[in-house]
Amino acid sequence: MKMKGETLVILNFKTYMESTGLNALKLAQASEEVADETGITIAVAPQAADLWKITEEVDIPVFSQHIDAIEAGGHTGRILLESVHQAGAKGTLINHSEQRMELADIDMVVQKSSKVDMTSVVCTNNVDTSAAAATLKPDFVAIEPPELIGSGIPVSQAEPEVVEGTVQVIHDINPKVGVLCGAGISTGDDMKAALKLGAEGVLLASGIILAPNPKEALMGLVSKL
Amino acid sequence: MKMKGETLVILNFKTYMESTGLNALKLAQASEEVADETGITIAVAPQAADLWKITEEVDIPVFSQHIDAIEAGGHTGRILLESVHQAGAKGTLINHSEQRMELADIDMVVQKSSKVDMTSVVCTNNVDTSAAAATLKPDFVAIEPPELIGSGIPVSQAEPEVVEGTVQVIHDINPKVGVLCGAGISTGDDMKAALKLGAEGVLLASGIILAPNPKEALMGLVSKL
Amino acid sequence: MKMKGETLVILNFKTYMESTGLNALKLAQASEEVADETGITIAVAPQAADLWKITEEVDIPVFSQHIDAIEAGGHTGRILLESVHQAGAKGTLINHSEQRMELADIDMVVQKSSKVDMTSVVCTNNVDTSAAAATLKPDFVAIEPPELIGSGIPVSQAEPEVVEGTVQVIHDINPKVGVLCGAGISTGDDMKAALKLGAEGVLLASGIILAPNPKEALMGLVSKL
Amino acid sequence: MKMKGETLVILNFKTYMESTGLNALKLAQASEEVADETGITIAVAPQAADLWKITEEVDIPVFSQHIDAIEAGGHTGRILLESVHQAGAKGTLINHSEQRMELADIDMVVQKSSKVDMTSVVCTNNVDTSAAAATLKPDFVAIEPPELIGSGIPVSQAEPEVVEGTVQVIHDINPKVGVLCGAGISTGDDMKAALKLGAEGVLLASGIILAPNPKEALMGLVSKL
Numbered sequence: 001m002k003m004k005g006e007t008l009v010i011l012n013f014k015t016y017m018e019s020t021g022l023n024a025l026k027l028a029q030a031s032e033e034v035a036d037e038t039g040i041t042i043a044v045a046p047q048a049a050d051l052w053k054i055t056e057e058v059d060i061p062v063f064s065q066h067i068d069a070i071e072a073g074g075h076t077g078r079i080l081l082e083s084v085h086q087a088g089a090k091g092t093l094i095n096h097s098e099q100r101m102e103l104a105d106i107d108m109v110v111q112k113s114s115k116v117d118m119t120s121v122v123c124t125n126n127v128d129t130s131a132a133a134a135t136l137k138p139d140f141v142a143i144e145p146p147e148l149i150g151s152g153i154p155v156s157q158a159e160p161e162v163v164e165g166t167v168q169v170i171h172d173i174n175p176k177v178g179v180l181c182g183a184g185i186s187t188g189d190d191m192k193a194a195l196k197l198g199a200e201g202v203l204l205a206s207g208i209i210l211a212p213n214p215k216e217a218l219m220g221l222v223s224k225l
Numbered sequence: 226m227k228m229k230g231e232t233l234v235i236l237n238f239k240t241y242m243e244s245t246g247l248n249a250l251k252l253a254q255a256s257e258e259v260a261d262e263t264g265i266t267i268a269v270a271p272q273a274a275d276l277w278k279i280t281e282e283v284d285i286p287v288f289s290q291h292i293d294a295i296e297a298g299g300h301t302g303r304i305l306l307e308s309v310h311q312a313g314a315k316g317t318l319i320n321h322s323e324q325r326m327e328l329a330d331i332d333m334v335v336q337k338s339s340k341v342d343m344t345s346v347v348c349t350n351n352v353d354t355s356a357a358a359a360t361l362k363p364d365f366v367a368i369e370p371p372e373l374i375g376s377g378i379p380v381s382q383a384e385p386e387v388v389e390g391t392v393q394v395i396h397d398i399n400p401k402v403g404v405l406c407g408a409g410i411s412t413g414d415d416m417k418a419a420l421k422l423g424a425e426g427v428l429l430a431s432g433i434i435l436a437p438n439p440k441e442a443l444m445g446l447v448s449k450l
Numbered sequence: 451m452k453m454k455g456e457t458l459v460i461l462n463f464k465t466y467m468e469s470t471g472l473n474a475l476k477l478a479q480a481s482e483e484v485a486d487e488t489g490i491t492i493a494v495a496p497q498a499a500d501l502w503k504i505t506e507e508v509d510i511p512v513f514s515q516h517i518d519a520i521e522a523g524g525h526t527g528r529i530l531l532e533s534v535h536q537a538g539a540k541g542t543l544i545n546h547s548e549q550r551m552e553l554a555d556i557d558m559v560v561q562k563s564s565k566v567d568m569t570s571v572v573c574t575n576n577v578d579t580s581a582a583a584a585t586l587k588p589d590f591v592a593i594e595p596p597e598l599i600g601s602g603i604p605v606s607q608a609e610p611e612v613v614e615g616t617v618q619v620i621h622d623i624n625p626k627v628g629v630l631c632g633a634g635i636s637t638g639d640d641m642k643a644a645l646k647l648g649a650e651g652v653l654l655a656s657g658i659i660l661a662p663n664p665k666e667a668l669m670g671l672v673s674k675l
Numbered sequence: 676m677k678m679k680g681e682t683l684v685i686l687n688f689k690t691y692m693e694s695t696g697l698n699a700l701k702l703a704q705a706s707e708e709v710a711d712e713t714g715i716t717i718a719v720a721p722q723a724a725d726l727w728k729i730t731e732e733v734d735i736p737v738f739s740q741h742i743d744a745i746e747a748g749g750h751t752g753r754i755l756l757e758s759v760h761q762a763g764a765k766g767t768l769i770n771h772s773e774q775r776m777e778l779a780d781i782d783m784v785v786q787k788s789s790k791v792d793m794t795s796v797v798c799t800n801n802v803d804t805s806a807a808a809a810t811l812k813p814d815f816v817a818i819e820p821p822e823l824i825g826s827g828i829p830v831s832q833a834e835p836e837v838v839e840g841t842v843q844v845i846h847d848i849n850p851k852v853g854v855l856c857g858a859g860i861s862t863g864d865d866m867k868a869a870l871k872l873g874a875e876g877v878l879l880a881s882g883i884i885l886a887p888n889p890k891e892a893l894m895g896l897v898s899k900l
Contacts (some may be wrong), residue, residue: 015300015356021311047305048273049289049312065272074374074431075240077291077304077324083274086246099302100777102806103770104800125779131810132778136803136849171850173810204298222232283630325552328545328582357553357582360623398585398623428592465750471761497755499739499762500725514724515754523692524824524881527741527774529752530722536696537724549752599749656749 006041008140008180008201009191009222010063010121011208012093013046019209024050025057030215032058040222042202045093048079055088063119064092067112069105081112091119093203094138097146103132110138121180121203127165134177141170142203144182151217154190154208155183160197167198186217189223195225231266233365233405233426234416234447235346235378237318238271244434249275250282251298253449255440257283265447266426269319273304288344289317292337293329306337316344317392318428319363328357329342335363335417346405352390359402366395368427369407377432379415380408385422392423405444411442413449456491458590458630458651459641459672460513460571461658463496464544464579469659474500475507480665482508490672493569495543498529505538513571514542517563519555531562541569543653544588547596553582553640560588571630571653577615584620584627591620592653594632602657604640605633610647617648636667645675681716683794683815683855683876684866684897685738686883687768688721694884699725700732705890707733715897717878718794720768723754729764738794739767742787744780746784756787766794768878769813772821778807785813796855796878809845809852817844817878819857827882829865830858835872842873861892863899870900 009033013019013207019027024046035042043061046054059071072080084092093108095101101109106122113120120138124130133141143166148155156163161192167179178201181194186207194202204221211217236256238244244252249271260267268286271279280339289309290335297305309317320326321332326334331347338345344364350371351357358366368391373380381388392404403426406419411432419427429446453599461481463469469477474496485492493511496504497504514534522530534542545551551559556572563570570588574580575596583591593616598605606613619627628651631644636657644652654671660666686706688694694702699721710717718736719730730737732862739759747755759767769784770776781797786808788795795813800803801822808816818841823830831838853876856869861882869877879896886892 012301014310015295015297015305017307020297020305020308047303047308049276049304049308049314050245051274052277053312070240072240072242075309075323076237076318076321076430078240078272079274079302080240080245080272081241083240083245083249083272087274087278090272093301095778097779098300100779102340102775103778103804104772104775106778107804107807109800112253126782128811129778129782132782132807135806135810135844169810186751194342205301320553322554325554327550328553328556328579329547329550331553332576332579332582342592351557353586354553354557356585357557360581360585361578394585462751465745465747465755465758467747467757470747470755470758474758497758499726499754499758499764501724501725503762520690522690522692522695525773526687526768526771526880527754528690528722529724530690530695532692533690533695533699533722533724537728539724546751548750607847627807655751 007225009040009042010180010203011042011044011164011218012065012203012205013044013209014205015027015047015207020047021050025053027209027214028054028058029220032060034218035060038222040225043091048084050082051087051089061090062088064089066096066099067092067094067109069101069108078138081109085116085118086182089118091121094120094122094187096123097125097144097149101192107135108135123182127162127169130166131169131173134173137174138177139149140180141166142180142182144203148183151184152186154186154193156181156185156190156193156197158184162201163194163197186221188221191221192224232266232420232450234265235405235426235428236267236269237290237428237430238269238434239430240272241434245272246275250278251284251441252434253279256443257285259440259443259447260285263447265450268316275307276309276312276314286315289314291321291447292317292319292334293325294326294333306334310341310343314343316346319345319347321348322350322369322374331358332361335361348407352387352394355391356394356398359398362399365403365405366391367405367407369428373408376409377410377411377419379411381406381410381415381418381422383409388419388422388424390409411446413446416446417449457645457675459490459492460630460651460653461492461494461668462515462653462655463494463659464655465497466659471500475503476661477664478504478508481668482510484665484668484672485510488672490675491494493541497660498534501534501537501539511540512538513660514539516543516546516549517542517559519551519558531559535566535568539568540572544570544572546573547575547594547599552626554582560586565592575634577612580616581619581623584623587624588627589617590628590630592630592632594653598633601634602636604636604643606631606640606643606647608634613644613647613649636671638671641671642674682870682900684715684717685855685876685878686717686719686893687740687878687880688719688884689880690722691884695722696725700728702884702889703729703733706893707735709725709893709897710735713897715733715900718766723759724888725742726759726762726764733863736765737763739764740765741771741774742769742784744776744783756784760793762790764793766796769795769797771798772800772819777833781808782811785811802837802844805841806844806848809848812849815853815855817855817857820880823858826859826891827861828859829861829868831856831860831868831872838869838872838874861896863896866896867899
């Protein structure tokens with residue numbers, strides 16, 4: 001499942017109670033309804049322990065939030081790619097700002113994902129690290145300036161040059177790598193601005209999860225496209 | 226679910242392919258059969274992504290391999306207690322040698338587990354750290370000298386003084402804390418030796434998981450009790 | 451150099467510019483002057499790169515801020531006990547809240563310190579982890595509730611029960627272990643309160659380092675004893 | 676101090692007893708003698724606690740083994756760039772295989788080094804991560820396949836394609852970045868092979884440090900150039 005070329009919305013469930021366990025399932029189902037009604041590709045990224053439940057019940061792409069840079073073996077407590085893959089994950093976030101990884105480990109997980117055709121999304125914090133990530137040939141780089149995460153201030157408005165710069169350097173290094181725009185996206189206008197700057201999609205989280213009505217918030221975000 | 230007072234066998238699935246995904250489910254079912262046939266309490270500790278599937282299908286205690294020292298919130302990629310608890314986990318390993326934790330974090334996870342009545346099993350590497358762990362009041366301390374893990378050499382035979390010493394210091398510090406014996410246990414004799422030294426159970430892994438016939442191996446281990 | 455039994459003041463230089471390089475040397479010299487004028491034992495804990503310079507120039511105990519749980523060998527970039535010891539360190543902080551360590555690693559560094567007669571000071575965050583630390587037999591446990599670090603609010607006033615509780619549990623577990631009081635101590639009254647609660651000394655940092663006149667601040671703190 | 680364009684030899688002291696404290700000083704002095712006798716630029720990278728002593732006594736470039744991705748402040752136990760810089764370090768290793776760093780942190784330390792004109796050497800493990808590192812604009816990338824570190828098998832012979840591939844991709848991405856060749860280099864022939872493949876220098880460690888006569892070993896290595 002590669003989804004390059006069409007607009008991609010990924011909803012990162014993080015570890016909020018609002019997106020854990022049965023709440024995670026409800027949020028995934030709401031996301032599926034919005035995807036069905038709008039035709040937009042919406043992927044959800046729940047916690048590892050919620051993957052099976054959600055992939056059994058919904059028909060939209062489900063991502064892992066993280067995969068550890070390990071091969072099968074003695075690694076108690078770690079997240080093995082094969083485990084989330086068998087649980088139905090079609091892709092994974094890598095190097096999220098809340099779970100930063102070593103460079104060599106990012107490389108390993110991107111390679112492992114590619115071998116089983118899981119979509120890889122490497123999160124980065126600025127133009128330079130976006131360029132570095134692009135050399136590793138993931139499917140997507142998601143640029144999220146850390147100071148904007150959870151701020152409600154969309155990167156597409158606060159720092160458009162970061163999005164444009166990322167789109168430019170990635171185009172130069174490897175045009176097959178798509179750019180997603182994260183951090184602070186919560187309205188349809190934020191999202192349109194991001195796409196206009198060259199992003200192919202967005203990475204969402206608390207703006208939707210903690211909204212009074214997440215389905216409405218998500219619908220408001222994608223229905224304007 | 227506290228299980229202090231009766232013999233407890235925990236099978237740590239680690240991240241072997243033999244204990245991932247559908248293989249994890251089969252291994253859990255085999256463990257359930259052995260538990261049913263022998264009356265021994267056998268708990269299984271699969272990877273996070275396999276918890277839902279297994280707790281839905283088997284009726285023995287299912288443990289998490291690890292829980293991160295976090296509260297609900299923005300912690301992408303981490304293991305939240307509430308997520309594994311909702312997925313049906315009745316207990317958790319803490320501070321396994323393959324996932325060592327900071328002292329303050331062990332304390333936090335033991336406290337959080339206690340509040341929702343999840344059985345806490347803190348893994349330790351020697352008598353001194355076992356004493357330290359016991360002061361934090363977990364349900365169990367599992368002593369596993371690192372040099373014996375995966376060795377096939379049972380701690381109960383190679384270093385009986387470590388098991389006895391652990392039983393003694395824990396009795397002095399907090400007699401409510403049970404002692405499990407890990408590292409190298411793979412036969413019924415190993416297990417009997419461990420119980421004779423004062424342990425209330427064992428923590429198993431590769432000796433069973435990688436056996437040609439895991440169910441037989443597990444049966445051989447517990448049927449002599 | 452064990453200093454149990456007399457009042458001990460440790461000044462943690464952290465990584466402020468005010469306590470780096472030549473500033474570190476000046477601060478150590480000021481601390482020495484205060485120690486000489488008051489007769490109080492004052493130890494300073496500069497960054498690793500400043501140890502040689504300071505131990506060559508001052509005659510008060512110099513501590514390391516951290517030691518990694520490694521033996522000599524291939525550990526590029528780590529802090530080896532033998533290196534800080536040869537650089538003249540007489541003791542070390544262990545498990546500071548800004549450099550938390552795994553339980554097994556705290557144990558290892560306390561043991562290694564003991565073998566070369568370096569004073570070990572294990573930092574902890576609450577009564578339970580103080581008890582755990584005491585079982586490892588360090589020379590001192592320094593209790594620092596994390597919410598008070600750098601706050602200017604002294605633990606001896608804000609949470610006296612934490613200091614008293616720590617003194618009590620440590621007395622029960624191992625009366626040879628001294629208790630230091632950290633977090634928020636910046637005046638002589640704070641310090642007297644800490645000693646009255648049973649502490650044998652204090653662990654200071656930003657309250658002194660960032661004071662307009664650190665020597666005066668330190669003098670004000672110890673001259674009332 | 677940038678040293679691009681001439682052959683550069685860096686001797687990483689790691690944390691061996693043979694290169695700690697007074698032994699570190701002797702090894703630095705021997706390195707200086709070889710540099711003086713041969714005219715080759717030889718830099719030494721001792722542990723943080725040995726920096727002051729060595730920079731006071733020798734006149735060759737001294738590097739740090741690691742710098743943490745922090746600004747001045749409350750970071751007890753960490754390695755602050757300003758501290759090693761004031762201690763006389765002219766450059767630093769970054770992301771050594773024994774001290775891997777997160778991608779965003781590598782970026783930060785390269786930027787901070789550049790601002791004070793410290794030579795930055797980012798260690799990498801394969802061609803892909805070398806490309807990624809080059810996008811961050813360090814002075815050098817040191818390619819060290821992890822399976823060859825400490826093996827005595829020189830990368831220039833065992834995996835010449837890794838060195839050539841690294842030289843090629845880095846030339847394409849940023850020709851201002853120099854390539855060093857690490858892992859297994861211990862003889863003059865290994866070194867010549869590395870330079871022939873396009874490297875501008877080498878990163879040495881145990882092959883020299885643990886040699887019966889390190890000065891002779893180093894002389895044998897550079898005198899053939």
